[in-house]
Amino acid sequence: MTRHPSAWMSFLLWLPFETVQAAWTVNMAPGATATSRSVFDLHMTIFWICVAIGVVVFSVMIWSMILHRRSTGQQPAHFHEHTLVEVAWTVVPLVILVVMAIPATRTLIQIYDPSESELDVQVTGYQWKWHYKYLGQDVEFFSNLATPIEQIHNQADKDDHYLLEVDQPLVVPVGTKVRFLITATDVIHSWWVPALAVKKDAIPGFINESWTRIDKPGIYRGQCTELCGKDHGFMPVVVEAKSKEDFAAWLADKKAEVAKLKELTDKEWTREELVARGDKVYHTTCAACHQPEGQGLPPMFPALKGSKIVTGPKEKHLSTVFHGVPGTAMAAFGKQLSEVDLAAVITYERNAWGNNDGDMVTPKDVLALKQAEEK
């Protein structure tokens, strides 16, 4: 506890702007956008008004606790009720509240700015990951927690961005008004990036709107803030702001990747290749519920090891993964994963943990199902 004596000093003096050791941060940061700075200023204004009121009220209390003790020979006064005083302590707080409400209203109106955006991103919450879709750009991907399970279970040292790191961050350009259209597929999540002062609930079946305009390139980290089930604490939000040129280059790369993935569907796959790919997909997408060894967490999350569906006909297995199981936590992965990844993960499940089905589902099988669905 005594490792940061200087931090204790700042903490006592409440010097939020000092760069104390990160571990002892005592206040909100001003953030990286005009909105986040006005929210920060508002926060500090209200805070100092509260401190001032507190100093007055507590001084009076402490004064009488010291000087008006019976042990000092104090005789009790008998006054009570005084109209003028009572009116004053009703009206004065009311005036202070009006003083607070003015900047609060101004900031709120600024946040609700309805002007046109230059880039739209659909943000979708899933149990327990985020999906980002660049509207009109044909680019979309999932953003999964990247912290290794060994760090969470204390078998490896935790790095600086423990639990606040993802495999693919949301990339946005600086100096651009980016609009977020926020929704969810299963339960309510909430998308929060403190440095942008953007927090909005992701509600299944409804679309919420929010926006940001980031000043300078950087990586901004946040988390889901609405309890969304078992792994609520393990679905970070990472936003990477790039210069406009870098963003354009990144977007072009992403589009090329999509084209490449389409080629993969047509490729002739061997069972071993699919199992190897499926191993990775399983551990990022399925293992949170069905567990790394396929044992599940019954009865909420059934075991896949020795399961009737996984060891039964492959058509039924594919259909279950593709469509999900309505009324349970099992999502429909048909629209979440690519044909290759679906084929790979199903093949993996059918050949892992002693489920020796020996067969395989190919990307073409998945494509056939998808096309049949579309008709």
Add this chain to the structure above:
Amino acid sequence: MSAVIEPGHTEAAHDHAHGPARGLSRWLLTTNHKDIGTLYLWFSFCMFLLGGSMAMVIRAELFQPGLQIVEPAFFNQMTTMHGLVMVFGAVMPAFVGLANWMIPLMIGAPDMALPRMNNFSFWLLPAAFGLLVSTLFTAGGGPNFGWTFYAPLSTTYAPESVTYFIFAIHLMGISSIMGAINVVATVLNLRAPGMTLMKMPLFCWTWLITAFLLIAVMPVLAGVVTMMLMDIHFGTSFFNAAGGGDPVLFQHVFWFFGHPEVYIMILPAFGAVSSIIPTFSRKPLFGYTSMVYATASIAFLSFIVWAHHMFVVGVPLVGELFFMYATMLIAVPTGVKVFNWVSTMWQGSLTFETPMLFAVAFVILFTIGGFSGLMLAIAPADFQYHDTYFVVAHFHYVLVPGAIFGIFASAYYWLPKWTGHMYDETLGRLHFWLSFVGMNVAFFPMHFVGLAGMPRRIPDYNLQFADFNMVSSIGAFTFGATQLLFLFIVIKCIRGGRPAPAKPWDGAHGLEWTVPSPAPYHTFSTPPELPVEERQP
């Protein structure tokens, strides 16, 4: 000891009344307000220890980053059950227990107005909580969706035990409504001759208002859990967008109950503290009338501020502004209360026995919780605070020093009346100081981690939050362990100690101090004459 009890027996004999029945049937079948008050208070204390031990599990897991003690699935059950047990099992029954014991004694009534219903409303509670707690041992576990149980996490995605949870909530609701009706009937009908409403002790006033809040909102809670039940088992879609419903509807209905609920948990404490501070200041309460009006205003405002819990669900601008302004307004009547307590102390002749220590800490720490509440009311700032540890710090600052310290202050204040003995003052003060320090060490750092960006209800966190979380846990363990000392003090006080006179506090006023200590099994079988000072306008 026997010398103290003797007058009670004689008085009872004169009234042709009888003492308590013997054995278990005394407690199962009792219709005596004092027995039922005792049952409520002991039940509440058991729940306080149970909910507290769940908090200890939470703080032990959060002692260090990483998963050490429990899995996330169980962690969520602990946060959920901690909230439910503390709100519905510890705080609310404790206030009903105090109401049962004290309201008839304060207004000079022989008992509560509806004594049989009183028995039933208590005995529903062990059934409800037995059912609720047993779900922890079912396959799939107990409720894991937070004490606010937002749909669809609590409907489509809930463990099977959610049905038991719904039934338990129904039982608690029925119990609360019956308790509230009893308070209203007692206060309005059984006051001693000459005791007008504006002469009642403030505790009776705040409880009367609380009872109306309960009658208004517990049916709303019953409604929302019934809608959940329909969604889960009967195919309706109140909260399911795919069937034309709306998950946000759940939150509107829940918080229409939930915000008045937070005042249900604090108003009775306001009343008790408004008796305790004048007693130990030896000076009348500064503004009795304005206290009554302030309580009524808070109760009214509590009905029109519910959506401040929902600033980030996508409320339109005008909605945000309305709920922000309405919420800020609550600061006015709350300020009036705090100013009244402070002016009551001003130029008094103060002593700091244990009840006064808890009452003064109540005023100071509740005010700090009020300040963070005002900050949370500011909608644009709330976008940053919402669902972070700042909120956890805020509501623990209003509920622990508010509700819990209020209950401790009341318990020490009236223990001599209940048991006929003085409690051990040295141990009482030790209990206060350990609780005070433990509570602040536990909850103050939560403001910091919340502002720095730590969401609530997470079992694991980034390293930047590690140091303050460890401090919080140490404070929580201190606070938790200290409550065993309270148990010891109460048992010691029941078993013996310096005999308490009828009026153990020289500055106290009110009818409860005109009966002997311990209060005889039957009191005020004939309506009392008001003491001279109570008769003055």
